[in-house]
Amino acid sequence: MSIVTRNNLMFPSLMNEFFKPDWFGGSENYAATLPAVNIKEDDTGFHLELAIPGKKKDDFNVEIDNDIFTISMETKTADEKTEENYTRKEFSYTSFKRSFTLPETVNSEKIKAAYTDGILSFDLPKKEEALPKPKRLIEIGK
Template identity: 40%
Template sequence: MSLSLFNPWNMAGRTRWGEGDLMPEFDKQFNNHMGNMWKPVIEVKENDSSLSIKCEIPGVKKEDIHLDISQGLLTLSGEREQEKKEENEKYHSFERTYGRFQRSFTIPDNYNTEDIKANYTDGILNISLPKIEPSKKESKRIMIE
């Protein structure tokens, strides 16, 4: 599969899927610099007819999720707002993450970006991209002058 996760810190601008994971300390420093950002967990799978991306974003309203595609880059973004703390409440543990999020994926040419489908149920965003037949490129001899 040639899907790649867009990595804005890579000098080339794009890395292969599964390569170039950021070190946790760099993530922490970047998040401190960019404000309260978090990275939703994703699952990407492929079959003979399509590519499927599942993204866990519980607690986010559907209207607060943005999914855009431009020049072969699929970008998911949004924000999960923190619940208001009451004065008389005392937290003993606080592990949930809040704030803005963004994930981007480079979509290969053999997927139909015009027919992307997405649905959001029970905190899971499901994105489906159908495959298309790759265009056949003809061989051509080039004359050298």
């Protein structure tokens, strides 16, 4: 994985302004279209959380293809109001797609997902052979 960063010394101020998320429709829209993900690992597996409020669980598409775990969403809304001399039509479109390469230790057959209070969460359990083994005492023979 590589991390790309911008440095003010490398890009002039105008370039920084151009590449800011709010240049193309506001920072709220940018944040809503690419939710951040929290990933935590413990002895039993990995736990992912994405904050995506105001949606329904049916809005999300989650799939695994060749050990690539992909979470995506696409919603469209339209509102049209006609009164006497005018018509007002508003619409919005929101989508995102996040993909992760699953570690070999994940049991992809037992992944669980939930969407509660605007949080989309996943439990990715580790395979039995990847779980930590308890200590055992080995007796020394004669």
